[in-house]
């Protein structure tokens with residue numbers, strides 16, 4: 537695993553004593569959302585953590601037809617079931633990506649996994665040695681399969697476990713951030 541020791545030391549955190557190393561964390565809340573559920577959670581997390589909300593925007597938006605599950609003719613289906621290297625184009629408007637040391641990365645589950653635009657985002661910016669905490673919304677699927685794929689695709693990133701955050705109250709989101717080591721960031 538090719539992590540820079542210096543960066544890892546200042547950005548990763550010890551699960552048993554999380555807040556110590558994160559006191560000066562600069563938080564990015566990056567999110568892809570198709571129908572708005574994940575964006576709602578991401579906005580709350582950005583407010584709570586004092587982080588910057590950045591929406592991952594595909595160059596070509598996904599049309600409403602993609603809401604029809606398991607339709608082999610939809611773009612979402614083709615991308616998710618196509619080659620793992622599929623990377624739909626995204627708008628690249630995130631400034632100073634290197635300044636952030638903690639990224640909360642939100643997305644909806646699409647066919648069990650992270651949408652391919654999330655991989656486009658991770659390819660577009662270097663988060664090597666940074667800490668990413670993924671979060672999802674979904675109909676019912678949990679985060680584990682999506683998280684494993686992200687972790688194995690980007691082993692140079694320090695991945696925290698992450699969670700499914702559908703329907704959480706502000707207090708629950710606050711507790712989630714605290715458990716993830718962002719106690720000192722919470723407003």
Ligand SMILES: Cc1cc2nc3c(=O)[nH]c(=O)nc-3n(C[C@H](O)[C@H](O)[C@H](O)COP(=O)(O)O)c2cc1C
Nearest residue numbers: 569570571572573574644647648673674675676677
């Ligand atoms: C193309 C597509 C595939 C989906 N696949 C799953 C799935 O495998 N499991 C699941 O629980 N929900 C699935 N969903 C439901 C979404 O994950 C869920 O509605 C999510 O909250 C949408 O988030 P968003 O509003 O931020 O786009 C899928 C939705 C779409 C549009």
